[in-house]
Amino acid sequence: MDETLTILADRIRAARRLTILTGAGISAASGVPTFRGQDGLWRQYRPEDLAIPEAFERNPRLVWEWYDWRRGKIAGCRPNAGHQVIAAWSETRPECSVVTQNVDDLHVRAGTRNLTRLHGSIWELTCWDRCAKGAAAWRDERVPLGELPARCPQCGGLARPAVVWFGEALRGDDLRAALESTACDVFLTVGTSAIVYPAAGLVHDARRQGAFTAEINLEETPASGAVDVAIHGGAEVILPRLDELL
Numbered sequence: 001m002d003e004t005l006t007i008l009a010d011r012i013r014a015a016r017r018l019t020i021l022t023g024a025g026i027s028a029a030s031g032v033p034t035f036r037g038q039d040g041l042w043r044q045y046r047p048e049d050l051a052i053p054e055a056f057e058r059n060p061r062l063v064w065e066w067y068d069w070r071r072g073k074i075a076g077c078r079p080n081a082g083h084q085v086i087a088a089w090s091e092t093r094p095e096c097s098v099v100t101q102n103v104d105d106l107h108v109r110a111g112t113r114n115l116t117r118l119h120g121s122i123w124e125l126t127c128w129d130r131c132a133k134g135a136a137a138w139r140d141e142r143v144p145l146g147e148l149p150a151r152c153p154q155c156g157g158l159a160r161p162a163v164v165w166f167g168e169a170l171r172g173d174d175l176r177a178a179l180e181s182t183a184c185d186v187f188l189t190v191g192t193s194a195i196v197y198p199a200a201g202l203v204h205d206a207r208r209q210g211a212f213t214a215e216i217n218l219e220e221t222p223a224s225g226a227v228d229v230a231i232h233g234g235a236e237v238i239l240p241r242l243d244e245l246l
């Protein structure tokens, strides 16, 4: 592993533009449940059963109970050494883009610059009926939220988590920022099972544009065969070791 770490460190040191894509794996060491690991289940529901508009339509209270439970878990978690290294790189490197699929906002709390949150934030809500004033997301960090399902303060209708569900389009400016960030010298994908699109397509876009691509994960993923180096290890261990080599 040291050999690949040195190769990657040399590439990052020499890079002008560095882009890092993260998934739930970077928050695992902080105690945030991942989606597809054994701790990813809640009351035997899979994320794909609940993170969809149809589930909210059918049973908004159940979906809100899942989000309230997750918010409660995340509220007790802090950014780990992996988040801190990425935040430091985003501060010191003029052209470092960070794109995350995570909705836990731990990159925000670590002070990460130039961050794109592809799937939104679990701490923000919008009006389910997209009423005039409620369409813009508002922040509500109460844990627990109190009355469920949450209500839109503008129209009194249902509020929903301001996250992107399966089958929903990502926000245009977020997707554009993420696509633009694939024009880079080094693309690092960290802690993602590389299953969810369009996020999972970004590493391939970067490779097609000539980026040196690397993956940090505990296991093989569909991306492992496509990257230049696949490093097996915890992001909270590998990223600090990389940082020491820079």
Ligand code: BV8
Pocket: 022, 023, 024, 025, 026, 028, 029, 034, 035, 036, 037, 040, 047, 048, 051, 101, 102, 103, 119, 163, 164, 165, 166, 167, 168, 169, 170, 190, 191, 192, 193, 194, 195, 196, 197, 198, 216, 217, 218, 219, 221, 233, 234, 235, 236
């Ligand atoms: C869209 C927000 C179109 C909500 C989430 C068939 C083929 C291709 C695509 C599709 C398809 N069928 C459907 C689609 C589209 C679909 C999709 O990709 N589905 C998948 C399941 C196949 N995508 C969509 O629907 C997207 N929208 O395509 O819109 C469109 C266009 C126009 C108009 C209308 C529609 C929207 C996708 C967004 C879904 N929302 N989350 C919420 O969070 O509640 S996705 C959800 O999965 C999370 O955001 C999560 O981040 C994301 C990806 O999961 P990971 O982050 O990778 O987490 P996971 O647990 O899976 O893996 C963790 C990894 O970490 C593991 O590999 C593990 O080994 C590793 N790890 C663990 N510990 C560590 C570690 N690594 C390092 N260190 C450690 N310590």
Ligand code: ZN
Pocket: 127, 128, 129, 130, 131, 132, 133, 134, 135, 152, 153, 154, 155, 156, 157
């Ligand atoms: Zn409203």
